[in-house]
Amino acid sequence: MDSTILAFLVQDGLTNGAIYALLGLALVLVFAVTRVIFIPQGEFVAYGALTLALLDTGRMPGTALLLLCFGLAAFLLDLWSMRHRPRIGEFSRSVLVNLVLPVAIYGATWILAPMQLNAAVKALLTMAIVAPMGLYVYRIAYRPLADASVLVLLITSVGVHLAMMGLGLVFFGAEGLRARPLSGGSFMLGFLPIPAQALWIYGCTIAAMVGLYVFFEKTLLGKALRATAVNRLGARLVGVRTQLTGGTAFILAATIGAVSGVLIAPITTIYYDTGFLIGLKGFVAAIIGGLASFPVTALAALGVGLVEAFASFFASNFKEIIVFTLIIPVLIWRSLTTDHHEED
Amino acid sequence: MALDRKILGIVGIVIVAAIPLLPLPPFWITLLNNIGLASLVAIGLVLLTGVGGLTSFGQAAFCGFGAYTTAVLTTAYGFSPWLTLPLSLLVGGAVALPLGLITVRLSGHFLPLGTIAWGLALYYLFGQIELIGRYDGISGIPPLELGGYRFLSSGSIFYIIWGFVIATAIGTRNLLDSRVGRAIRALRGGSQAAEAFGVDIVRAKLTVFIFAGVLAALSGWLYAHMQRSVNPTPFGLNMGIEYLLMAVVGGAGHVWGAIFGASLVLILKDLLQRLLPSLIGSTANYEMIVFGILLVAILQFTRDGLWSLVLRLVPKSPRRKLAETDRRLEKREMPAAGTPLVRLDHARKTFGGLVAVNDVSFEVKAGEIVGLIGPNGAGKSTTFNLITAISPLSGGGIAYGGRKLETLSPGQVARQGIARTFQHAKILPDMTVLENVALGAHLRGSSGVARCFLRLDRAEEAVLLAEAERQLERVGLAAYRDRPAGDLALGQIRILEIARALSLDPALLLLDEPAAGLRHGEKQELSDLLKRLRAEGVGVLLVEHDMSFVMGLVDHLVVLDFGTLIAEGKPADVRQHPAVLAAYLGGVS
Numbered sequence: 001m002d003s004t005i006l007a008f009l010v011q012d013g014l015t016n017g018a019i020y021a022l023l024g025l026a027l028v029l030v031f032a033v034t035r036v037i038f039i040p041q042g043e044f045v046a047y048g049a050l051t052l053a054l055l056d057t058g059r060m061p062g063t064a065l066l067l068l069c070f071g072l073a074a075f076l077l078d079l080w081s082m083r084h085r086p087r088i089g090e091f092s093r094s095v096l097v098n099l100v101l102p103v104a105i106y107g108a109t110w111i112l113a114p115m116q117l118n119a120a121v122k123a124l125l126t127m128a129i130v131a132p133m134g135l136y137v138y139r140i141a142y143r144p145l146a147d148a149s150v151l152v153l154l155i156t157s158v159g160v161h162l163a164m165m166g167l168g169l170v171f172f173g174a175e176g177l178r179a180r181p182l183s184g185g186s187f188m189l190g191f192l193p194i195p196a197q198a199l200w201i202y203g204c205t206i207a208a209m210v211g212l213y214v215f216f217e218k219t220l221l222g223k224a225l226r227a228t229a230v231n232r233l234g235a236r237l238v239g240v241r242t243q244l245t246g247g248t249a250f251i252l253a254a255t256i257g258a259v260s261g262v263l264i265a266p267i268t269t270i271y272y273d274t275g276f277l278i279g280l281k282g283f284v285a286a287i288i289g290g291l292a293s294f295p296v297t298a299l300a301a302l303g304v305g306l307v308e309a310f311a312s313f314f315a316s317n318f319k320e321i322i323v324f325t326l327i328i329p330v331l332i333w334r335s336l337t338t339d340h341h342e343e344d
Numbered sequence: 345m346a347l348d349r350k351i352l353g354i355v356g357i358v359i360v361a362a363i364p365l366l367p368l369p370p371f372w373i374t375l376l377n378n379i380g381l382a383s384l385v386a387i388g389l390v391l392l393t394g395v396g397g398l399t400s401f402g403q404a405a406f407c408g409f410g411a412y413t414t415a416v417l418t419t420a421y422g423f424s425p426w427l428t429l430p431l432s433l434l435v436g437g438a439v440a441l442p443l444g445l446i447t448v449r450l451s452g453h454f455l456p457l458g459t460i461a462w463g464l465a466l467y468y469l470f471g472q473i474e475l476i477g478r479y480d481g482i483s484g485i486p487p488l489e490l491g492g493y494r495f496l497s498s499g500s501i502f503y504i505i506w507g508f509v510i511a512t513a514i515g516t517r518n519l520l521d522s523r524v525g526r527a528i529r530a531l532r533g534g535s536q537a538a539e540a541f542g543v544d545i546v547r548a549k550l551t552v553f554i555f556a557g558v559l560a561a562l563s564g565w566l567y568a569h570m571q572r573s574v575n576p577t578p579f580g581l582n583m584g585i586e587y588l589l590m591a592v593v594g595g596a597g598h599v600w601g602a603i604f605g606a607s608l609v610l611i612l613k614d615l616l617q618r619l620l621p622s623l624i625g626s627t628a629n630y631e632m633i634v635f636g637i638l639l640v641a642i643l644q645f646t647r648d649g650l651w652s653l654v655l656r657l658v659p660k661s662p663r664r665k666l667a668e669t670d671r672r673l674e675k676r677e678m679p680a681a682g683t684p685l686v687r688l689d690h691a692r693k694t695f696g697g698l699v700a701v702n703d704v705s706f707e708v709k710a711g712e713i714v715g716l717i718g719p720n721g722a723g724k725s726t727t728f729n730l731i732t733a734i735s736p737l738s739g740g741g742i743a744y745g746g747r748k749l750e751t752l753s754p755g756q757v758a759r760q761g762i763a764r765t766f767q768h769a770k771i772l773p774d775m776t777v778l779e780n781v782a783l784g785a786h787l788r789g790s791s792g793v794a795r796c797f798l799r800l801d802r803a804e805e806a807v808l809l810a811e812a813e814r815q816l817e818r819v820g821l822a823a824y825r826d827r828p829a830g831d832l833a834l835g836q837i838r839i840l841e842i843a844r845a846l847s848l849d850p851a852l853l854l855l856d857e858p859a860a861g862l863r864h865g866e867k868q869e870l871s872d873l874l875k876r877l878r879a880e881g882v883g884v885l886l887v888e889h890d891m892s893f894v895m896g897l898v899d900h901l902v903v904l905d906f907g908t909l910i911a912e913g914k915p916a917d918v919r920q921h922p923a924v925l926a927a928y929l930g931g932v933s
Contacts, residue, residue, distance in 0.1 A: 037453055037457070140640075141640050144644045145643060145644060148643070148647075150452060150453045151397075151399055151452070151453060151456065152643055152647070154399070154453055154456055154457075155399065155456075155588070155592065155639065155643060156639070156640050156643050158401065158585055158588070158636075158639065159589075159635075159636045159637070159638075159639030159640040159643070160636060160640060161636065162585065162632045162633070162635055162636030162639065163632070163633050163635075163636025163637050163640070164636070165632060165636075166629070166630055166631075166632035166633030166634075166635075166636060167633055169628050169629070169630065169632075170630060170633070174628060280460070280464070283457070287454070287457065317472050318468075318472060320464065320465070320468045321465045321468045321469055321472070324461045324462070324464045324465040324468075325461070325462070325465045327457070327458070327461040328446060328458060328461055328462060331450050331454045331457065331458045331461070332446060332449060332450065334454055335449055335450045335451040335454050336449075
């Protein structure tokens with residue numbers, strides 16, 4: 001192996017690692033606030049990537065329709081839970097969030113999709129379509145289980161993952177798609193060409209980290225999220241609406257997922273089930289970060305990306321085996337270092 | 345009534361045996377065969393997840409080991425399929441052992457994540473190994489053969505599959521209703537209590553893990569000889585998730601629920617695979633949408649699964665009849681009254697900067713009741729945890745009959761004849777009162793998994809249950825024997841914990857606030873019971889806030905305040921001690 005290959009592998013590993021870092025951050029965020037181990041995180045990546053790829057071809061992405069379905073399901077659940085005690089305020093909020101919003105986004109997509117606007121508009125539209133899904137998924141699957149154990153929530157996540165992956169198959173089909181890069185071309189760093197897309201990826205990861213830092217440290221909602229993470233009941237007692245913080249966490253996670261999808265769509269072909277594996281690699285990083293530390297998760301994600309890049313060079317057939325076996329010593333180490341309390 | 349259940353069972357078996365003889369379309373038989381194969385895995389998962397609390401998404405990988413073992417040995421080396429059966433199970437168990445050693449040490453949610461990780465890694469591994477044909481797999485596996493008859497049709501292999509399923513279900517029920525079963529069932533509810541009665545937690549977890557792995561390997565072995573070819577697809581994570589779905593749908597915790605869940609999921613899958621493509625317009629695995637929604641819905645609405653709804657329709661089983669036995673468990677030889685039992689020597693426990701127990705020294709003698717009192721947060725329960733080795737000492741020592749307790753595990757401490765109750769009662773609410781008490785006698789039996797599975801443990805089990813019943817009578821809870829322990833009132837639960845502790849046949853009994861929640865008459869009975877135990881030579885260490893109860897009972901009082909021993913001696917003297925008055929009533933100076 002010469003230094004050119006080494007440099008290529010490092011660059012490749014860092015690019016993928018940055019994506020894993022984004023996902024790892026989202027996973028830590030969701031776990032900290034809601035105790036949900038969010039296995040379907042990867043599905044948002046696939047949804048985002050496939051939505052962008054379809055917008056690229058000027059077609060109407062299936063996710064827009066899916067968004068309507070999700071919104072409708074959330075609305076019906078709201079109606080059901082309000083059946084004994086109908087309140088006009090709650091009802092109108094539910095109509096606004098669950099019906100008006102998705103219809104507006106659907107309408108915007110219907111108008112904008114055939115117009116073939118520039119890449120930035122398509123990226124933003126993709127995020128507008130995917131991000132609200134986080135809220136609906138939270139409302140439909142997790143909010144009724146807010147007080148369940150981490151284990152029950154984890155099994156729920158697996159159920160949500162199955163359903164979302166299956167819906168991805170229905171709305172996108174089994175064909176893989178690839179999007180055009182946000183901005184084409186590349187520039188040379190010494191002898192190494194760096195594609196512009198890689199710069200977008202690094203930039204977004206750094207922006208997300210800074211954004212999360214500012215959000216958690218400087219805003220009231222961010223502090224409310226942290227309070228919920230530390231103590232649900234305590235947060236409720238001092239007036240934090242934990243349903244609001246839960247919903248916020250899921251919207252953020254879906255947004256990050258969509259961004260990752262937008263970023264990764266031009267560099268690899270995405271299938272309806274690709275997101276799961278990408279998300280799991282974010283998991284490896286999040287677990288190294290103890291599902292708690294943002295900086296450790298981000299660093300670990302870069303490490304996962306590098307391991308994967310070198311594994312695919314030296315033993316490409318065993319790439320996935322190596323990456324997923326990597327998690328086991330980490331899990332053991334985490335189990336030994338985390339205090340586990342008697343489950344009572 | 346037991347006879348009725350037997351008849352019910354025989355009728356069930358006859359019905360199952362008659363199915364292939366009925367004029368059913370062949371795909372029904374194939375479906376039933378698949379249900380049987382999945383049931384084997386699901387039964388293992390019920391034990392692992394529903395009973396033991398260890399969620400695994402990776403069981404499909406064990407099916408793969410069973411299937412590939414026989415595929416390779418029969419096609420490449422010409423082994424007879426029956427010869428590969430034990431080898432397949434052995435490989436399943438041999439893989440489960442190291443994986444289990446790693447996995448069961450994972451705590452909380454790390455465990456299921458770990459099973460996802462190795463489930464995926466093993467699937468990719470199956471697809472990469474040349475010996476097992478990579479993603480193409482192995483074909484041309486011979487059918488099963490018995491006395492020249494080849495089990496080629498799905499109607500004939502049906503008998504073999506369902507024979508194994510029924511035998512496994514019965515054996516697994518036997519296992520759950522036994523000494524080993526109680527230990528496994530205790531894993532979920534509060535392993536600390538089980539550990540304090542000598543259950544080796546890691547070993548019990550490993551036992552269920554290997555048991556489930558071997559059952560999955562059996563399913564894989566049968567699959568290989570039914571399908572006559574194998575490839576990695578059915579051994580991937582998606583199948584692992586589907587198996588877990590079956591266990592959750594059926595109701596984690598019920599052996600028959602596993603078969604019920606497997607049937608529901610596979611029949612639903614078959615229906616969906618025929619219906620959905622015509623609705624959506626193309627063929628693919630759309631059933632996963634429905635499965636995902638089903639899984640979430642079950643968790644939201646009936647977390648105990650659908651089998652528990654079926655069970656509600658069945659009348660409750662009547663009072664259980666215990667087997668007669670004239671054997672009794674051997675009793676420990678009690679040390680003579682007055683010999684020192686346990687001795688704390690400058691025992692110390694710190695949590696970070698907080699000194700919970702500060703160089704405390706005292707001793708408990710045989711045939712003596714020692715009261716350990718002090719305000720809340722004085723370190724009384726921490727002292728109990730130090731003696732029973734639940735928390736490690738930070739300094740000093742605890743000696744018991746010449747042995748250092750701090751070097752032992754909680755189970756080894758129990759083996760020395762030290763039994764305890766907990767301040768926050770740790771019972772297993774779903775187990776009956778009798779079974780909870782029998783858990784206390786765990787160390788006095790010795791039957792292992794195989795004996796329990798094959799029902800060879802009955803003589804010993806009868807003696808253990810008779811002992812448990814005797815202790816229940818002794819504390820006055822005999823009337824509640826067959827009720828779930830969770831039904832009892834708080835005071836009764838405390839008494840139940842005492843009965844469980846007595847089942848260990850203790851020489852030293854540690855009681856943490858036993859009288860809390862008791863009515864006056866019940867306190868009187870408890871006091872009488874403790875006096876009788878004292879007369880038998882048992883040493884008792886008692887934490888209690890009810891002073892009139894303590895003062896009338898104990899021989900010796902030890903008073904802690906903020907972790908420090910501030911007074912000890914005869915109750916009457918301690919009562920007048922100025923430091924004690926200050927601690928309880930506030931300083932006067």
